[in-house]
Structure formats: C-alpha cells, structure tokens
Amino acid sequence: MRERYTRIIKMVLTRGILIAALLFALLYVPGAREPLARTGAALAAPFWGAYQYVRDTVAGMTVAFSEKKELAAENKALRGLLSAAHLRLIQTNVLMKENEELKQLLNRHETSGGTLGVVLSRPQYSPYDTFMIDIGRQHAILVGHTVFAGEALVGIVDAVYEKTARVKLFSSPGTETEVLLGLESTPALARGLGGGAFQVKLPRDIAIREGDAVFHSVLSNTLVGIVREIKSKEANPLQTILFNAPLNIWETRFVIVTPQFLFSFEEITSNR
Amino acid sequence: MKRILINIIVFFSILFFPWWVAVFTGVVAVLLQRNFYEIMAWGVFYDLLYGTASIHILGFSFFFTAGAFILFYGAEFLKTRTRLDFRH
Numbered sequence: 001m002r003e004r005y006t007r008i009i010k011m012v013l014t015r016g017i018l019i020a021a022l023l024f025a026l027l028y029v030p031g032a033r034e035p036l037a038r039t040g041a042a043l044a045a046p047f048w049g050a051y052q053y054v055r056d057t058v059a060g061m062t063v064a065f066s067e068k069k070e071l072a073a074e075n076k077a078l079r080g081l082l083s084a085a086h087l088r089l090i091q092t093n094v095l096m097k098e099n100e101e102l103k104q105l106l107n108r109h110e111t112s113g114g115t116l117g118v119v120l121s122r123p124q125y126s127p128y129d130t131f132m133i134d135i136g137r138q139h140a141i142l143v144g145h146t147v148f149a150g151e152a153l154v155g156i157v158d159a160v161y162e163k164t165a166r167v168k169l170f171s172s173p174g175t176e177t178e179v180l181l182g183l184e185s186t187p188a189l190a191r192g193l194g195g196g197a198f199q200v201k202l203p204r205d206i207a208i209r210e211g212d213a214v215f216h217s218v219l220s221n222t223l224v225g226i227v228r229e230i231k232s233k234e235a236n237p238l239q240t241i242l243f244n245a246p247l248n249i250w251e252t253r254f255v256i257v258t259p260q261f262l263f264s265f266e267e268i269t270s271n272r
Numbered sequence: 273m274k275r276i277l278i279n280i281i282v283f284f285s286i287l288f289f290p291w292w293v294a295v296f297t298g299v300v301a302v303l304l305q306r307n308f309y310e311i312m313a314w315g316v317f318y319d320l321l322y323g324t325a326s327i328h329i330l331g332f333s334f335f336f337t338a339g340a341f342i343l344f345y346g347a348e349f350l351k352t353r354t355r356l357d358f359r360h
Contacts, residue, residue: 019341026316026334037320044321047287126322127291158324168324175326 048120114258129172178217196249302347315340
C-alpha cells in the first residue's frame with residue numbers, strides 16, 4: 001500500500017513538473033508562442049480554405065435548382081432595390097466629395113486604401129472573440145492594422161503569419177475601447193462583452209437614445225456600433241448602455257484591413 | 273485506428289464548430305479513449321490558434337490548455353473510481 005502511494009505521488013509530481021514547465025515556456029519564454037502559433041495557423045488554413053470553397057460551390061449548385069418563378073420575383077425585387085441604392089449612392093458620393101474637400105481645406109487627410117480579406121474562422125468558433133483571415137505578411141499586413149467589416153470598425157490585427165492573420169475584435173470580453181456616443185459625441189469607455197456586444201456606463205442625465213450611433217474616438221466618423229438598449233434605475237446615478245456592432249459579426253465573410261494604427265507599437269506589444 | 277479517428281474528429285471540431293462543440297467532443301474523446309494524452313496537445317493547439325495574449329487573467333492566457341489538463345486528469349481519476357472505464 002505504501003509503495004503504491006509513493007508511486008502515485010512520484011507520478012503526480014513528475015507530471016506536474018512537466019506541465020508547469022510547458023506552461024512556463026509558453027507564457028514566459030520570449031518567442032516560444034509565436035512559432036507554435038504560426039505552425040497551428042499554417043496547419044488549419046488549408047482546411048478552412050477547402051471548407052470555404054466547398055461551401056461556395058454547393059451554394060452555387062443549389063441556386064440552379066430553385067424555382068424559376070421564385071427567381072424571377074426575387075430578380076424584380078432586387079432590381080427595385082438596386083435602383084434605389086443607385087440613387088442613394090449618387091447622393092452619398094456628392095456628400096463624400098464635399099467632406100473630403102472640406103477636410104483637405106482643414107489640412108486633415110484620411111488614410112485610404114485597404115486589403116480585402118476572407119474570414120476563415122468565425123468568432124463563435126472561439127470564446128476569445130478572434131477570427132482568422134486569409135491575408136498575412138505577404139500582403140503587407142502588420143500587427144495593429146485596423147479591420148473593417150462593411151463600414152464598421154470591428155477590431156485590430158493581433159498576430160500576423162505568412163499567409164494568414166488573427167483579428168481581435170473590440171468586443172472581446174474585457175477589452176476597453178474609447179468611443180463617442182450619440183449626437184453630442186459624448187466620450188465614454190466601452191467594455192467588450194463578446195460576440196459584437198459592448199457595454200458603457202454613463203451618468204443618467206446624459207441623454208442617449210436607442211438607435212444612436214457609436215463612433216471610435218481616435219478615428220472619428222468611424223462607426224463602431226448602434227445603441228440597442230439602455231438600462232437605468234432610479235436609485236442608480238449611472239445608466240448602462242448596451243450597443244452592438246451594426247452587422248452580424250458571426251455572419252461576416254469579408255473584411256478590409258487598412259494600414260492605420262490606433263495604438264502605438266509599445267501599447268500593442270505590452271500586452272504580449 | 274479508433275484513436276486516430278477520435279483525433280481527427282477533435283481536430284475538425286476545433287476548426288469548424290463553435291467552441292462548446294469542441295469542448296463536448298474533447299470530453300467524449302477522453303471518456304471513450306483510455307489515456308487520451310492528445311487532448312492536452314489539442315488544448316494547446318486551440319489556445320495558440322484562437323487565443324491572444326491580451327486576453328488574460330493575471331497574465332495567464334492559456335485557458336483551454338489548462339482546461340484540457342484538468343479534463344484529462346479528472347477523467348482518468350474518475351475512471352479508476354467509477355464504472356466509466358471503457359478500457360480501450
């Protein structure tokens with residue numbers, strides 16, 4: 001019996017030391033995490049690419065089996081939407097041109113250009129609120145570049161590999177982002193709740209309404225979310241404002257990575 | 273052969289399914305396969321693939337790795353104490 005317990009204790013100690021050594025290496029040895037993460041991404045990327053290809057091919061094939069009538073009706077509806085969108089585009093182009101001219105007059109220039117990336121793994125695949133995209137170092141992507149989905153700013157590039165990169169969403173649990181809310185552009189600190197959701201606490205007397213836009217404080221006029229719900233109680237001097245990214249993060253297929261930095265290199269690397 | 277198949281299922285669940293499906297698959301794999309050490313490697317793989325150092329608690333960011341270790345040793349302990357020992 002005594003020998004059995006001694007053997008068990010030795011086994012537990014040996015395994016415990018090995019586990020502790022592995023975790024210590026991963027956490028504190030500089031440069032240990034990066035090559036392993038790069039290998040993991042290189043291993044997973046071909047499978048994600050194959051999945052996207054199969055999914056797109058199957059989607060294309062199933063369209064051929066749709067009822068002709070349904071297709072005609074859908075076609076008509078879409079043509080109507082397209083005409084309306086075309087008119088709005090003309091109006092928007094005029095406004096954007098005027099905006100650009102005014103900003104140039106004030107000597108403020110916007111950084112333009114961006115690289116289109118395909119989302120390989122969706123945020124719901126991990127609770128870390130990160131996803132992988134199919135562009136990397138080969139496409140001049142750097143850590144810290146900003147990531148847009150549609151018109152909304154959704155996150156920054158967190159890690160870059162040769163052909164892929166990992167994007168960390170601003171809505172990652174615990175992440176704090178400086179934003180401007182509502183018509184008065186009230187500055188606030190938004191805390192990520194995960195899955196594209198954010199929370200802000202402000203004094204109750206600040207007027208915020210459901211549907212108000214939320215912009216990033218650094219990149220002004222860059223949409224981050226739309227106010228969804230406001231919670232306030234009589235006894236509490238603060239109101240809790242919940243807002244979401246304006247699009248369904250979990251269905252996002254394409255993103256634009258722009259060569260803009262929200263943080264300094266020291267701020268990004270200090271979290272590593 | 274069975275072990276290889278279980279590993280392939282765990283790998284694909286990590287890549288193509290929500291995280292809770294991967295966790296469930298890992299739990300089933302550990303229960304079905306004796307001494308399924310690979311679950312700890314998959315935990316590390318998961319954290320390296322999806323995790324980021326900026327999401328941490330007191331500097332520790334390998335949550336799925338820690339979970340895999342706890343799952344493995346907890347399951348092995350339970351198997352010796354209960355009838356949950358498939359002896360494969």
